[in-house]
Amino acid sequence: NAGVTQTPKFQVLKTGQSMTLQCAQDMNHEYMSWYRQDPGMGLRLIHYSVGAGITDQGEVPNGYNVSRSTTEDFPLRLLSAAPSQTSVYFCASTQIAGTGGGTGELFFGEGSRLTVL
Amino acid sequence: EDQVTQSPEALRLQEGESSSLNCSYTVSGLRGLFWYRQDPGKGPEFLFTLYSAGEEKEKERLKATLTKKESFLHITAPKPEDSATYLCAVPTMTTDSWGKLQFGAGTQVVVTP
Numbered sequence: 646n647a648g649v650t651q652t653p654k655f656q657v658l659k660t661g662q663s664m665t666l667q668c669a670q671d672m673n674h675e676y677m678s679w680y681r682q683d684p685g686m687g688l689r690l691i692h693y694s695v696g697a698g699i700t701d702q703g704e705v706p707n708g709y710n711v712s713r714s715t716t717e718d719f720p721l722r723l724l725s726a727a728p729s730q731t732s733v734y735f736c737a738s739t740q741i742a743g744t745g746g747g748t749g750e751l752f753f754g755e756g757s758r759l760t761v762l
Numbered sequence: 763e764d765q766v767t768q769s770p771e772a773l774r775l776q777e778g779e780s781s782s783l784n785c786s787y788t789v790s791g792l793r794g795l796f797w798y799r800q801d802p803g804k805g806p807e808f809l810f811t812l813y814s815a816g817e818e819k820e821k822e823r824l825k826a827t828l829t830k831k832e833s834f835l836h837i838t839a840p841k842p843e844d845s846a847t848y849l850c851a852v853p854t855m856t857t858d859s860w861g862k863l864q865f866g867a868g869t870q871v872v873v874t875p
Contacts, residue, residue, distance in 0.1 A: 649805075688851075689865075704864075735806070737805075749853065750808045754805050755803075755805050756804070
């Protein structure tokens with residue numbers, strides 16, 4: 646049972662470089678999201694998606710792009726990395742609440758630790 | 763603006779020393795409150811969902827309770843394996859999807875033998 650898989654686990658970038666953090670889930674969840682976690686600030690929502698072809702911004706979307714071409718995958722792109730984007734990134738998924746039958750329980754990946762020099 | 767505040771930031775307990783963590787929130791029309799556990803270097807793991815004031819849920823040495831303004835996570839006779847950061851979260855009002863959560867900063871619990 647893979648659940649939510651994130652790659653890479655660790656990455657070091659130089660300022661201005663771009664990269665993509667990969668996220669895949671095998672639970673057929675409609676909802677997927679990206680959070681960043683910084684010391685003392687908790688988890689903050691970057692972008693989320695309620696299904697293939699549908700994405701929306703969270704609390705801290707600037708500097709990040711997402712797309713959702715399949716139910717399984719939800720990559721996060723850093724367009725031009727900045728030191729302020731040094732963080733731990735978590736992908737999470739869940740079944741949609743209400744008619745989707747979900748209870749809101751988020752399933753998280755193990756995290757991707759990004760350092761921007 | 764919806765806010766979630768957890769206290770204390772850190773808690774050091776002796777094995778067997780019971781204590782409580784607090785999560786206070788300022789959201790209108792609460793549609794659930796979630797507790798997660800996070801071990802170092804890992805993603806958060808779901809513990810409980812509470813839906814209405816007065817509700818309680820238990821799992822091993824953990825018991826979560828909910829009032830109209832706050833939630834408590836009680837740890838009874840903790841063991842070293844209960845050491846973790848405990849996060850609470852509430853759904854924001856701008857979405858119907860409970861996956862869009864606002865998290866508190868967490869309480870880091872260390873239980874020593």
